[in-house]
Amino acid sequence: MSYFNDKNSAEIVNARMGAETDPRLREIMTSLVTHLHAFAREVNLTQDEWDHAIGFLTRTGQMCSDERQEFILLSDVLGFSMLVDAINNRRPDGATENTVFGPFHVANAPIRTMGDNICLDGKGESCLFEGRVLNLDDNPIEGACLDVWADNADGFYDVQQPGIQPKWNNRGRFITGADGAYSFRGIKPVSYPIPDDGPVGKMLGHLGRHPYRPAHIHYLVTAPGYQKLVTHTFVGDDEYLESDAVFGVKRSLIAPYERTEGGDTVWHSRFDFVLAPV
Amino acid sequence: MSYFNDKNSAEIVNARMGAETDPRLREIMTSLVTHLHAFAREVNLTQDEWDHAIGFLTRTGQMCSDERQEFILLSDVLGFSMLVDAINNRRPDGATENTVFGPFHVANAPIRTMGDNICLDGKGESCLFEGRVLNLDDNPIEGACLDVWADNADGFYDVQQPGIQPKWNNRGRFITGADGAYSFRGIKPVSYPIPDDGPVGKMLGHLGRHPYRPAHIHYLVTAPGYQKLVTHTFVGDDEYLESDAVFGVKRSLIAPYERTEGGDTVWHSRFDFVLAPV
Numbered sequence: 209m210s211y212f213n214d215k216n217s218a219e220i221v222n223a224r225m226g227a228e229t230d231p232r233l234r235e236i237m238t239s240l241v242t243h244l245h246a247f248a249r250e251v252n253l254t255q256d257e258w259d260h261a262i263g264f265l266t267r268t269g270q271m272c273s274d275e276r277q278e279f280i281l282l283s284d285v286l287g288f289s290m291l292v293d294a295i296n297n298r299r300p301d302g303a304t305e306n307t308v309f310g311p312f313h314v315a316n317a318p319i320r321t322m323g324d325n326i327c328l329d330g331k332g333e334s335c336l337f338e339g340r341v342l343n344l345d346d347n348p349i350e351g352a353c354l355d356v357w358a359d360n361a362d363g364f365y366d367v368q369q370p371g372i373q374p375k376w377n378n379r380g381r382f383i384t385g386a387d388g389a390y391s392f393r394g395i396k397p398v399s400y401p402i403p404d405d406g407p408v409g410k411m412l413g414h415l416g417r418h419p420y421r422p423a424h425i426h427y428l429v430t431a432p433g434y435q436k437l438v439t440h441t442f443v444g445d446d447e448y449l450e451s452d453a454v455f456g457v458k459r460s461l462i463a464p465y466e467r468t469e470g471g472d473t474v475w476h477s478r479f480d481f482v483l484a485p486v
Numbered sequence: 487m488s489y490f491n492d493k494n495s496a497e498i499v500n501a502r503m504g505a506e507t508d509p510r511l512r513e514i515m516t517s518l519v520t521h522l523h524a525f526a527r528e529v530n531l532t533q534d535e536w537d538h539a540i541g542f543l544t545r546t547g548q549m550c551s552d553e554r555q556e557f558i559l560l561s562d563v564l565g566f567s568m569l570v571d572a573i574n575n576r577r578p579d580g581a582t583e584n585t586v587f588g589p590f591h592v593a594n595a596p597i598r599t600m601g602d603n604i605c606l607d608g609k610g611e612s613c614l615f616e617g618r619v620l621n622l623d624d625n626p627i628e629g630a631c632l633d634v635w636a637d638n639a640d641g642f643y644d645v646q647q648p649g650i651q652p653k654w655n656n657r658g659r660f661i662t663g664a665d666g667a668y669s670f671r672g673i674k675p676v677s678y679p680i681p682d683d684g685p686v687g688k689m690l691g692h693l694g695r696h697p698y699r700p701a702h703i704h705y706l707v708t709a710p711g712y713q714k715l716v717t718h719t720f721v722g723d724d725e726y727l728e729s730d731a732v733f734g735v736k737r738s739l740i741a742p743y744e745r746t747e748g749g750d751t752v753w754h755s756r757f758d759f760v761l762a763p764v
Contacts, residue, residue, distance in 0.1 A: 416507050451502065
């Protein structure tokens with residue numbers, strides 16, 4: 209038996225797990241402890257810095273409530289959420305890429321008719337969204353569900369402003385027909401800051417980072433026999449496109465937004481979603 | 487500009503830090519993000535596992551109060567606290583080794599006279615503690631302060647049982663004279679569990695680990711011109727000596743405890759503290 213020291217620390221901690229420990233839990237904890245200890249050694253973490261980290265984690269946990277998940281926010285701004293998303297959603301070439309789900313989806317949004325306007329508060333620059341849901345062979349998928357959600361022109365989701373925005377503002381579900389096509393009206397998305405009045409926002413400040421997400425609209429696209437697609441499309445001229453606070457941007461998800469001539473609709477964005485089979 | 491993917495993720499996140507970021511913060515965050523991302527990749531962390539981790543961290547934060555620090559407990563049982571202690575207290579050969587401070591120290595304990603009994607509740611097996619405070623040349627240090635604290639015979643510190651234990655039970659400060667010697671009466675230490683009714687205790691259960699610390703008595707030894715020594719001495723026949731829940735045991739800190747013949751005192755433990763110069 210050898211006792212703990214600053215060289216063997218991770219091995220000693222990991223050797224302590226019982227024989228009956230679930231193998232997957234053992235694998236995860238072994239890797240986590242090894243990396244955390246390597247980190248402390250690598251930077252020669254001081255006692256004061258450790259105290260500070262304990263305080264930070266405690267404040268982060270205590271900021272969490274039914275309306276606020278500060279640990280998810282921390283994971284987001286460290287790129288950890290996007291990395292987990294990327295690891296779990298490796299897709300064949302040609303399939304639309306995933307990106308982070310985010311905290312603002314609401315299940316069971318109203319099912320709308322193609323062409324409907326999901327913007328219920330009359331704010332923002334009107335935009336026609338259209339395209340098709342396809343498989344990897346370029347064939348349309350019938351019966352696909354596009355669940356759409358976006359912030360309003362002021363940069364807030366309806367759930368962030370109950371009583372101010374109409375319920376289901378900038379949300380809706382659309383079911384494709386035999387042609388796989390979808391179309392609806394909404395607004396040209398606008399960028400917004402993630403909640404930055406807590407410990408994570410303060411950390412971003414110390415790191416010289418802003419809290420903004422580039423303008424985007426969320427899609428959850430599902431169809432029987434196909435992998436669930438959780439993604440956004442982004443507006444190509446957004447000033448935060450290369451500095452998304454949560455690292456959600458992928459080049460393939462930057463959609464065209466073209467100014468239209470005349471009519472009520474000011475913008476037009478066309479994007480096809482390609483689903484990979486399960 | 488390249489966007490985030492599952493290979494370059496840590497580089498992308500770290501490159502986002504502003505030019506004005508404090509260099510030490512930059513060093514720490516770069517290493518932390520690199521190791522956390524490597525961990526997620528190494529184990530192919532699933533979305534469900536990530537959800538579970540977010541829930542665990544949140545519960546850990548919300549368990550914290552003025553009386554309970556669940557994140558320190560988490561750091562302790564993962565060996566992280568001991569590693570930080572080890573990194574920051576590398577001592578020359580011959581100097582007494584450090585170990586974790588723990589949450590139970592109280593500043594400004596009463597200053598006692600050599601030979602005093604610090605056990606105020608009359609419980610436990612009486613033990614005479616004695617020895618000397620020395621420098622690396624084996625010379626006595628005059629004016630050293632030994633600040634001592636220990637649990638009572640039921641395994642609780644006085645601060646865990648206000649109104650049940652007398653204030654300052656099993657605590658005291660002793661100042662050495664010209665001979666560097668100290669002596670006081672207390673009890674032979676007993677083992678006790680760390681608080682295991684929270685998320686960290688539950689985690690220990692899943693890992694097949696017990697929550698016990700082997701019997702020990704705490705010392706904070708200070709003297710002008712010498713490095714602060716935070717340590718314990720351990721009882722050599724304790725059943726948890728090789729499985730301390732917080733990895734605090736070092737071989738050099740296992741003290742002799744000898745049964746005495748006759749008299750009020752049942753045990754005798756002799757230990758010299760050797761301080762390194764600042």
